[in-house]
Amino acid sequence: MSAQIAFYVLALGALVSALGVVLVRNPITSALNLVVSLCFVAGLYALLEAHFVAAVQVTVYAGAIMVLFTFVIMLLDLGTVPARTGPPEGIPKATIMGALGAAFVGLVIHAVRGDIRVPTTAGMAPERVAELGGNSRLVGELLFGPYLLPFEVAGVLLLVALVGTVVMAKRDSVAKSTASRRNS
Amino acid sequence: MIPLAHYIGLSAMLFAIGAAGVLVRRNALIVFMSVELMLNASHLGLVAFSRFREALDGQVLVFFGMTVAAAEVAVGLAIIIAVFRSRKTVNIDELRSLNG
Incomplete structure (x- = not known):
């Protein structure tokens, strides 16, 4: 309850x-x-x-x-940034979106109504998880076991994102400095 | 025990709210936040199915999804900052140069 x-x-x-x-x-x-x-x-x-x-x-x-x-x-x-003034032209669009969203939610709820049966072959029920040392431990063992390669690739992805972010955020100042160098 | 259908219904509602935000709002940052809302809704569905299947792989997938979301947010915000620097606006109605 x-x-x-x-x-x-x-x-x-x-x-x-x-x-x-x-x-x-x-x-x-x-x-x-x-x-x-x-x-x-x-x-x-x-x-x-x-x-x-x-x-x-x-x-x-x-x-x-x-x-x-x-x-x-x-x-x-x-x-x-000033708020838009005048008659809000977005209202019809918002209404259409609301109707579409409601239709989507209705469809999903209709599709999953009642009781969904999913196979429980892995057998990691909460009691079993607690027995084996808790959720974090088991997820960690999965991450460093069968999912080790994706885990390392995720690390590389974060590195790429880091470098890309720095390049992108700096591009303007780099362009400006080269332009000013050219001008002088 | 709350039935799985309740979680899926909630996930669908959060997703619909996020999708409405993406399509209705004009501030690029709020559109981006709505995308995060949609991603979060899908994560909720994944975790719910993972719990009811009694397998932990879904939670590992959500962990990777969050990693990718972190990378995506960093790059996306850098793009928004770059756009704001060159155009002085983040209103997506005024950013139409790719529109032909």
């Missing part, structure tokens, strides 16, 4: 703050709503006994990634 209450509270919180991301005008408020939504979803992960993923969600997603977002929003100072 308490798990059910927790699920509905977390789900409602995630949905409301997700709506906040889309509907709010101020980008900073939007980003903070997204942080809240991600934390609620982390709570749902914990409810699903995915403790490792819940922790990574809070530290990496709601922590690191959203700090990057708020940093860029404040760097670009988008508060100074």
